Amino acid sequence: MKNVKYIIIVVAILLVIIPLSILKGLEYKKEKIKEEANIVNEIKSHYGKYVKVDENAILYNKNDEEVGKVTKDVILKLDEINIDVNTKYFYIPELESYIKYENVSPSEEYKKDDRFKNYIYFNNNIKTNDVTNFYDKYGNHLYTLNKSFDFKVLVKDTDRYGVVFNDELVYIKNDDVKEIYENINTDENGRTSIKTLLYHFLYNPAVQSCNEIICQPLSQFESHLKYLRENDYFTLKLDELEMYLDGKIQIPQKSIVLTIDDGTIFNLDAIGLLEKYECNATLFAITRWVNPAEFDSPYLDLESHTDNMHNQYECKGYGSQGGGILCLPEDKVLNDLKTSQEKLGGSKYFAYPFFDYNDRAISLLKKAGFTMAFIGQADTDGYSFPNKTDKFKVRRTTMFSSTTMDEFISYLK
Numbered sequence: 001m002k003n004v005k006y007i008i009i010v011v012a013i014l015l016v017i018i019p020l021s022i023l024k025g026l027e028y029k030k031e032k033i034k035e036e037a038n039i040v041n042e043i044k045s046h047y048g049k050y051v052k053v054d055e056n057a058i059l060y061n062k063n064d065e066e067v068g069k070v071t072k073d074v075i076l077k078l079d080e081i082n083i084d085v086n087t088k089y090f091y092i093p094e095l096e097s098y099i100k101y102e103n104v105s106p107s108e109e110y111k112k113d114d115r116f117k118n119y120i121y122f123n124n125n126i127k128t129n130d131v132t133n134f135y136d137k138y139g140n141h142l143y144t145l146n147k148s149f150d151f152k153v154l155v156k157d158t159d160r161y162g163v164v165f166n167d168e169l170v171y172i173k174n175d176d177v178k179e180i181y182e183n184i185n186t187d188e189n190g191r192t193s194i195k196t197l198l199y200h201f202l203y204n205p206a207v208q209s210c211n212e213i214i215c216q217p218l219s220q221f222e223s224h225l226k227y228l229r230e231n232d233y234f235t236l237k238l239d240e241l242e243m244y245l246d247g248k249i250q251i252p253q254k255s256i257v258l259t260i261d262d263g264t265i266f267n268l269d270a271i272g273l274l275e276k277y278e279c280n281a282t283l284f285a286i287t288r289w290v291n292p293a294e295f296d297s298p299y300l301d302l303e304s305h306t307d308n309m310h311n312q313y314e315c316k317g318y319g320s321q322g323g324g325i326l327c328l329p330e331d332k333v334l335n336d337l338k339t340s341q342e343k344l345g346g347s348k349y350f351a352y353p354f355f356d357y358n359d360r361a362i363s364l365l366k367k368a369g370f371t372m373a374f375i376g377q378a379d380t381d382g383y384s385f386p387n388k389t390d391k392f393k394v395r396r397t398t399m400f401s402s403t404t405m406d407e408f409i410s411y412l413k
């Protein structure tokens with residue numbers, strides 16, 4: 001009897017314990033699945049086709065060995081991946097290396113600047129040191145890769161070379177270059193000079209009147225842009241013109257620079273035309289008379305035409321029309337230039353009102369931080385030359401309402 005009682009107790013206990021432990025086991029498994037799901041979600045939250053580096057981070061090869069470094073805020077394109085609980089790294093095909101998933105966060109697609117695709121390679125290559133540092137055009141460090149590269153030279157800057165890596169223009173400092181050698185990268189002959197065209201008043205005859213010889217109806221402006229687009233012309237921005245004049249880049253035969261002065265008679269539809277035909281131009285704006293914000297477009301850069309020194313005969317007896325920059329007190333000139341630069345959010349390039357300049361004007365421009373200045377009148381041929389042209393006397397060819405299409409085409413030579 002005692003045994004029977006004992007057995008009953010044991011069976012009863014087992015009947016309670018076994019289901020309980022099964023339940024517990026199930027719960028444990030459930031929790032584990034939940035935990036793993038959390039981990040996978042956490043890893044997934046770091047993944048994107050494009051990611052931004054959160055802090056300076058290390059790059060690895062597939063054996064977990066360090067192969068380089070990448071700087072905070074750099075945007076990387078990732079390989080597609082099946083993320084599971086064991087995922088530790090994301091793969092960056094362009095750098096042929098891995099980064100820890102916790103070092104990155106998803107980012108918007110990075111818009112690459114591809115203007116460099118218009119430049120012509122130099123017939124030079126560089127070989128880099130066994131550790132190579134890459135920088136962007138502003139000099140920000142992007143990444144370091146622990147190996148040597150051989151690159152075609154696209155930009156020869158003062159203390160660095162511009163090269164194409166992963167379809168992007170990046171820079172290698174001279175310190176990281178162990179050898180530069182001749183190599184035939186192109187048979188294309190770059191231009192040996194460049195012409196800059198000058199427009200003034202772009203108006204719509206249906207709603208505006210404009211009766212000076214420097215007035216151009218939008219239809220005339222459009223016919224020029226259409227010609228440039230249809231014939232694959234490269235319209236340089238002024239920083240590119242400056243690089244070209246400094247001998248830092250080579251440009252194709254079909255290249256031209258478009259500038260517009262004043263902005264006082266400027267039908268804003270002209271911007272739409274620049275965008276439609278994907279032509280870049282620069283407007284030298286008189287900032288006291290026009291509001292720079294109205295001209296916002298990726299195809300139109302604004303630079304200084306003074307803030308309020310575009311008044312005839314302020315300097316009587318000086319220059320052609322006595323522009324204020326020729327004689328006004330130095331501090332007044334510098335203040336005016338500074339004001340225009342501030343209103344433009346910075347400006348390094350300048351056009352002399354009435355094309356009036358003298359040595360003092362040039363030295364004041366340099367003092368104010370300008371690096372290039374434009375003249376231009378009917379009798380100049382508008383050409384400038386690498387390493388020869390005085391960058392404070394860049395010539396331009398003025399366009400007139402009487403300029404014919406044939407004349408325009410002849411200016412492109």
Ligand SMILES: [Zn+2]
Nearest residue numbers: 261262353354
């Ligand atoms: Zn002007």
